[in-house]
Amino acid sequence: MPKVLVSDKLSPRAVEIFQARGIEVDVKTGLKPDELKAIIGAYDGLAIRSATKVTQEILDAATNLKVVGRAGIGVDNVDVPYASQKGVVVMNTPFGNAITTAEHAIAMMFALAREIPQANASTHAGKWEKSKFMGVELTGKTLGIIGCGNIGSIVATRGLGLRMKVIAFDPFLTPERAVDLGVEKVELNDLIARADFVSLHTPLTDKTRGILNADAIARMKKGARIINCARGGLIDEAALKAALESGHIAGAALDVFEQEPAKDNPLFGMDTVVCTPHLGASTSEAQENVALQVAEQISDFLLTGAVTNALNMPSVTAEEAPRLRPFMKLCDQLGSFAGQITETGLKSVRIEYQGAVADLNTRPLTATVLRGLLSPLLESVNMVSAPLAARDRGIEVLETKTETCRDYHSLIKLEVTTERQTRSVEGTLFGDALPRIVDINGIGVEAELGANMLYLINEDKPGFIGSLGTTIGNAGVNIASFHLGRADTEAGGQAICLVQVDGPVPDEALAAVSALPHVVQAKALSF
Numbered sequence: 001m002p003k004v005l006v007s008d009k010l011s012p013r014a015v016e017i018f019q020a021r022g023i024e025v026d027v028k029t030g031l032k033p034d035e036l037k038a039i040i041g042a043y044d045g046l047a048i049r050s051a052t053k054v055t056q057e058i059l060d061a062a063t064n065l066k067v068v069g070r071a072g073i074g075v076d077n078v079d080v081p082y083a084s085q086k087g088v089v090v091m092n093t094p095f096g097n098a099i100t101t102a103e104h105a106i107a108m109m110f111a112l113a114r115e116i117p118q119a120n121a122s123t124h125a126g127k128w129e130k131s132k133f134m135g136v137e138l139t140g141k142t143l144g145i146i147g148c149g150n151i152g153s154i155v156a157t158r159g160l161g162l163r164m165k166v167i168a169f170d171p172f173l174t175p176e177r178a179v180d181l182g183v184e185k186v187e188l189n190d191l192i193a194r195a196d197f198v199s200l201h202t203p204l205t206d207k208t209r210g211i212l213n214a215d216a217i218a219r220m221k222k223g224a225r226i227i228n229c230a231r232g233g234l235i236d237e238a239a240l241k242a243a244l245e246s247g248h249i250a251g252a253a254l255d256v257f258e259q260e261p262a263k264d265n266p267l268f269g270m271d272t273v274v275c276t277p278h279l280g281a282s283t284s285e286a287q288e289n290v291a292l293q294v295a296e297q298i299s300d301f302l303l304t305g306a307v308t309n310a311l312n313m314p315s316v317t318a319e320e321a322p323r324l325r326p327f328m329k330l331c332d333q334l335g336s337f338a339g340q341i342t343e344t345g346l347k348s349v350r351i352e353y354q355g356a357v358a359d360l361n362t363r364p365l366t367a368t369v370l371r372g373l374l375s376p377l378l379e380s381v382n383m384v385s386a387p388l389a390a391r392d393r394g395i396e397v398l399e400t401k402t403e404t405c406r407d408y409h410s411l412i413k414l415e416v417t418t419e420r421q422t423r424s425v426e427g428t429l430f431g432d433a434l435p436r437i438v439d440i441n442g443i444g445v446e447a448e449l450g451a452n453m454l455y456l457i458n459e460d461k462p463g464f465i466g467s468l469g470t471t472i473g474n475a476g477v478n479i480a481s482f483h484l485g486r487a488d489t490e491a492g493g494q495a496i497c498l499v500q501v502d503g504p505v506p507d508e509a510l511a512a513v514s515a516l517p518h519v520v521q522a523k524a525l526s527f
């Protein structure tokens with residue numbers, strides 16, 4: 001039974017779902033990094049929010065971990081590249097808390113415009129300072145949205161509903177989408193110069209860190225206000241403090257901080273600053289949504305192999321997963337076969353899906369071929385990291401699909417080009433489930449790959465098979481099955497042998513086989 005750890009505060013719905021799906025679940029919140037490190041090895045899945053930091057150290061200790069599920073959106077607390085290297089799928093719930101967070105940004109804008117928190121505190125204190133608090137009206141003001149994705153676009157529509165003029169900066173916002181939303185797409189400098197309210201809604205990345213730095217803040221309109229319900233690192237807090245002190249910026253509403261939990265921050269105590277403790281996603285509706293979604297996603301993955309909302313893996317639906325599984329096995333064998341016989345640097349890989357398999361979701365299949373192919377060549381590679389490893393090494397990966405297939409219901413052809421040559425291997429499924437190699441370098445065979453194989457290219461000469469059998473037998477290696485194929489119908493051309501043997505092929509046996517007359521190449525393979 002798979003085991004999941006919930007290490008941040010999630011709605012109890014998550015635990016109910018894990019249990020109902022037959023997954024063992026422990027809830028341990030508030031763990032220190034060392035405490036998490038000590039126990040993480042026991043778990044197949046980890047469900048988190050923003051408090052748990054999934055660092056390299058944690059991932060190194062997570063020897064059984066297969067999936068991290070973030071009940072929420074931002075994954076800047078997870079080392080996603082390292083998780084990919086380790087083969088850990090990282091998922092989030094991209095929509096579950098978007099409306100709630102957008103509403104928090106709007107609430108923060110109102111709080112800023114009318115100084116509600118300050119007026120609330122003053123009134124509770126019995127001061128009745130009616131003349132102290134003079135607000136600004138939102139209608140007709142310009143709202144500048146930086147990052148117009150899920151949350152930013154909800155904020156935009158709410159802003160338009162308040163009769164604000166909405167402008168947005170987002171390099172990935174298409175002009176059509178901007179028209180649909182009713183926002184004006186602008187450049188960052190333009191937005192900064194024009195907005196009365198700037199609301200941030202980008203992820204925290206190397207590109208967005210400090211997007212509102214001292215220079216950007218200096219170029220904002222005098223008396224503008226800033227709302228940040230995205231991530232702390234987007235604003236240079238020291239620069240913001242200086243701009244608030246000078247009166248250049250009239251106010252800032254911050255839900256997120258450079259350092260969290262934020263117990264001590266230079267902006268605390270300023271009467272122009274409204275703060276909440278990272279409450280953007282904190283409504284019962286949003287927390288129910290994200291807990292339910294993350295628990296279903298983690299369960300689906302651990303129980304069926306379905307992948308939803310993963311940041312480092314192609315999606316696979318629960319319906320697709322069982323159909324893909326036998327093809328994945330075949331892809332793994334094709335990739336591994338090609339990887340084990342490859343001796344020089346890989347330049348390109350072409351995977352051709354023919355027949356019924358061409359209609360399936362082939363991205364996970366391609367990832368599996370690449371894992372098989374790169375496994376013999378790289379220290380540690382998995383389905384998550386293989387496409388990245390191929391890209392980083394400049395290996396061109398080409399995928400083609402044809403609906404027709406001459407002899408089979410489905411056929412997968414892998415063609416690998418190295419510095420020296422191009423090789424190909426083709427496979428199919430027998431009975432929709434059993435992988436079979438049906439062609440190697442254009443030579444037809446029909447071979448099932450066992451755990452240990454001997455692969456030979458030889459000149460097709462009389463007596464060769466006999467001497468091969470004797471040589472292997474003399475080395476104490478038992479043959480389980482023997483598959484032959486040759487290039488030409490006439491004897492004398494190139495032939496291949498795929499011999500399944502009981503146990504690994506000893507080095508001496510391989511050397512003896514390699515030394516036989518007519519052998520062009522001999523390789524011991526394992527699957």
Ligand SMILES: NC(=O)C1=CN([C@@H]2O[C@H](COP(=O)(O)OP(=O)(O)OC[C@H]3O[C@@H](n4cnc5c(N)ncnc54)[C@H](O)[C@@H]3O)[C@@H](O)[C@H]2O)C=CC1
Binds near residue numbers: 074097098172202256
């Ligand atoms: N305060 C809170 O509790 C919450 C905070 N968040 C934060 O909000 C962020 C946004 O969430 P979503 O809208 O769901 O994400 P999203 O991925 O739908 O939208 C982000 C947008 O930012 C844009 N973007 C990326 N780089 C940019 C750049 N350099 N300049 C301008 N735009 C850029 C993207 O094109 C995308 O459209 C999350 O990454 C998360 O950090 C999310 C939920 C709750």
Ligand SMILES: O=C(O)C(=O)COP(=O)(O)O
Binds near residue numbers: 049050071278280281
């Ligand atoms: O979903 C997000 O990105 C959030 O920032 C919400 O964070 P939380 O789950 O409330 O710790």
